[in-house]
Amino acid sequence: MDISSNMKEIDAPPSASLNDRIAQRVRDLRAARGLSLDALATHCGVSRSMISLIERGESSPTAVVLEKLATGLGVSLASLFDAPAPAADPVARAADQPQWRDPHSGYLRRNVSPGGGSSPIQVVEVLFPPGARVAYETTAREPVVHQQVWVLDGVIDITLGDDHHHLETGDCLAMVLDRPMSYHNPSRKPTRYAVVIATLPSRN
Template sequence: MSETAPPSAEDPDTRLGARIHALRAARGLTLEALAGRAAVSRAMLSRIERGESSPTAQLLGRLCGGLGITLSALFAAAEAAAGPVVRRADQPVWDDPESRYRRRQVSPAGSGSPVEIVEVEFPAHGRVAFDRQELPGTDQHIWVLEGRLELTLGEEAIRLEQGDCLRMRFGRPILFRNPEDRPIRYAVILGHGAAP
């Protein structure tokens, strides 16, 4: 009879769960309070924090909304040393288990910069939806590096071609869709402290 080994601290789900737990605790929120804010069940939130569940991008978006942070802030390592350079090999990467999109935190964490840069590799015909999230004073720019990206912001449909850049605010549901038969790449640039 073999025993299952506990999740490794190197396991992405364990690291992510610990990060969510730490952010929740730092805000003085109970499991019930964050679950209510994020519209997820307490049991699901508990499984995520214990590293027993691989949350989707949509679910993480809800949790970030409940915590009042961006996905970038969620993925930034709490203990990351501030520095002007982060090598590609050291940039945190996360794969959404549902849409299979890959998210790479490009900008150095802990630098105090009001700007964050994320690179997204989006699979052929991929789609991911995020619920409405309120983040006052935060802008995001979507810059298509390769391919074509379709977005729906609330009721507004927008098509971005390679090289196009869209500035938008949080506050509406967002649907990202890759209409291509091949993966595409885009950058998300977040600016904090922007004027309304």
């Protein structure tokens, strides 16, 4: 199955509409948790001024910054791209699936699943450029977020805490997002992989 053509549509920074969607999601999630800008900044390690810019849709944050916000808000990174309301249609058409490019590494991600939080499972497709590297300062979050990375084409090196994994086409890695992690494409061609994310309540 070749889906790479769908991942080549965006060569520009995130559109204003997608920045606005991220802005509203961060505002709504922060309000739902009763957090001030200062409290969220302290909690996630992102400056108050940066969060304010993101919430006004005036910044194109990197994946690392968005992951810090997601961790601080107790959600997955993918959920920051969701529409504000659950999708009425259980089918997410390819043309409507939001795509976003990390301004730092250049990796391109597409939220495949219907948005709005209607399911605890999310599917994301990623096109990772040759030589690119992204490191996340992930920590344990509540609720617990499980993730599996399935390599569709190419290779990817993933470090999770002290564990190192080299994945090739067809390989799949299961993990819990509770430790610092990094992705690196050591090859000279793009790598495509799917990420399946499940958010589960704590057993406590």
